[in-house]
Amino acid sequence: MERAYGIALQLSCGAIAWLSAYVLSWQRPQPSQASSSRLHKSAWRIFAQICGCIACRGFVVALMRLEPWHAASKAISMSSVGKRPALDTRQACAALVVCCLGAVSACGLLSQSFIGALVPIGAVAIGVPLWDASHRRSEARQIAAEMPEALRTLALALSSGETLAQAIEYVGRNDAGPISRAFLQASMRLKCGSSAQEALTAFEKELRAPHVRLLVSALLIAQRTGSPLHGLLETSAELAERQGELERLLSVKTAQVRLSVRIVCLLPLLMIGILSLVSKDFQRGLATFVGAASVVCAVALDALALAIIRHLMKGVI
Numbered sequence: 299m300e301r302a303y304g305i306a307l308q309l310s311c312g313a314i315a316w317l318s319a320y321v322l323s324w325q326r327p328q329p330s331q332a333s334s335s336r337l338h339k340s341a342w343r344i345f346a347q348i349c350g351c352i353a354c355r356g357f358v359v360a361l362m363r364l365e366p367w368h369a370a371s372k373a374i375s376m377s378s379v380g381k382r383p384a385l386d387t388r389q390a391c392a393a394l395v396v397c398c399l400g401a402v403s404a405c406g407l408l409s410q411s412f413i414g415a416l417v418p419i420g421a422v423a424i425g426v427p428l429w430d431a432s433h434r435r436s437e438a439r440q441i442a443a444e445m446p447e448a449l450r451t452l453a454l455a456l457s458s459g460e461t462l463a464q465a466i467e468y469v470g471r472n473d474a475g476p477i478s479r480a481f482l483q484a485s486m487r488l489k490c491g492s493s494a495q496e497a498l499t500a501f502e503k504e505l506r507a508p509h510v511r512l513l514v515s516a517l518l519i520a521q522r523t524g525s526p527l528h529g530l531l532e533t534s535a536e537l538a539e540r541q542g543e544l545e546r547l548l549s550v551k552t553a554q555v556r557l558s559v560r561i562v563c564l565l566p567l568l569m570i571g572i573l574s575l576v577s578k579d580f581q582r583g584l585a586t587f588v589g590a591a592s593v594v595c596a597v598a599l600d601a602l603a604l605a606i607i608r609h610l611m612k613g614v615i
Contacts (some may be wrong), residue, residue, distance in 0.1 A: 341383075344415045345393070346383050352392035362391050366430035370394060373433070397430070398422045409575045413584050417571045424567070437476055441505055442542050444477045446535040453531035462521050463488040466497075494521050555611070563604045566596060 352358060361367045374390035385393060398418055406415035408527050448469055455465035461473040463485060470481030512534065520527045570593060573580040583589035593608045 342381055343383070345396075346385060346389065348396060349385060349389040349392040350408075352385075352395060353388040358388060358392050358395060361395070362388060365465065366390060367394070368429040369430045369433065370426050392423070394426075405575060409581070411574075411578075411581045413581045417574050417606035420567075421571065430606045438506075439545075441476050442538070442545065444475050446538045446542070447539065448481070449531045450478045452513075453528045453535070456520075457526070457528040457529070462494060462517060476505065480573075559604070559607055563600060565602050570597075 347607060358366040362371065368387070368391075371387045371394065375385050375387045378385040378390070401418035402415045405417050406412070408414065409417075441481075451469045451472055456462075460468065466481050467485035468487065470478050470483075470485050472478075475587035483504065484497045484501040487500060492500075495592055496516060498517055502510050502514045513531075515528055516527055516534075522533065574584065584593060
């Protein structure tokens with residue numbers, strides 16, 4: 299009876315996972331897909347209701363306090379803006395939890411073991427921080443690529459006689475990407491009555507890029523003293539371009555090293571996950587104290603090796 303109840307519970311979780319994947323992979327339909335569109339919308343409403351019920355739970359609130367989970371939830375929430383109803387950040391975190399539970403049930407049914415059901419939990423626990431780190435690096439590269447053009451646009455606006463608030467708004471409306479959003483938010487803060495120092499300090503915290511601190515300091519000094527910044531901003535744009543070229547060259551030269559490190563570090567974890575799903579002997583061995591201790595020791599040594607490599611190759615990996 300208990301086995302039948304467990305299988306029924308796993309099947310229900312699998313159905314929820316299918317619903318989650320179905321609605322999260324939905325793209326805006328064409329007019330010829332009206333019947334399919336109604337099905338997608340109904341599935342999305344059910345999924346949103348499930349996420350709304352889970353979003354108020356304590357474990358979701360605890361996960362939202364973790365920065366990687368908060369960033370992933372924010373990204374999912376922004377991707378659902380075009381759907382009705384849209385998911386807020388907490389509901390997006392609940393959507394991640396629902397998908398994880400569905401994956402747990404699917405792997406449990408596949409492997410017919412409790413250990414196999416734990417594989418998705420470990421994958422999510424490792425994958426969300428890795429995604430967050432990769433997303434931050436990608437955003438930093440995008441900001442570095444956009445910074446020279448933003449500096450030139452800002453120099454042009456200030457040299458044409460516009461005030462600091464007008465120049466910030468001009469950059470936000472004429473550029474795109476993270477820098478544009480940060481400039482628009484700074485412009486909105488200035489319009490709402492914040493001082494230039496408060497708006498630019500928040501601007502620096504949002505971007506967290508190498509050249510932003512110098513830019514903020516220069517803008518604050520110019521705003522207080524009225525000194526021209528056209529030459530300084532043009533020079534900063536040229537230096538930012540040179541730094542970007544050097545970083546791209548370094549990335550090309552070290553691509554093979556970074557790929558080798560990722561393969562060496564991820565291959566043991568991947569093998570443990572696959573064997574936990576498909577090998578009954580490995581599952582029985584992992585259920586013993588010696589087997590579990592051996593795997594924990596291997597994972598710890600793998601993490602230590604990765605930490606040493608990152609320390610030796612700081613700025614490359």
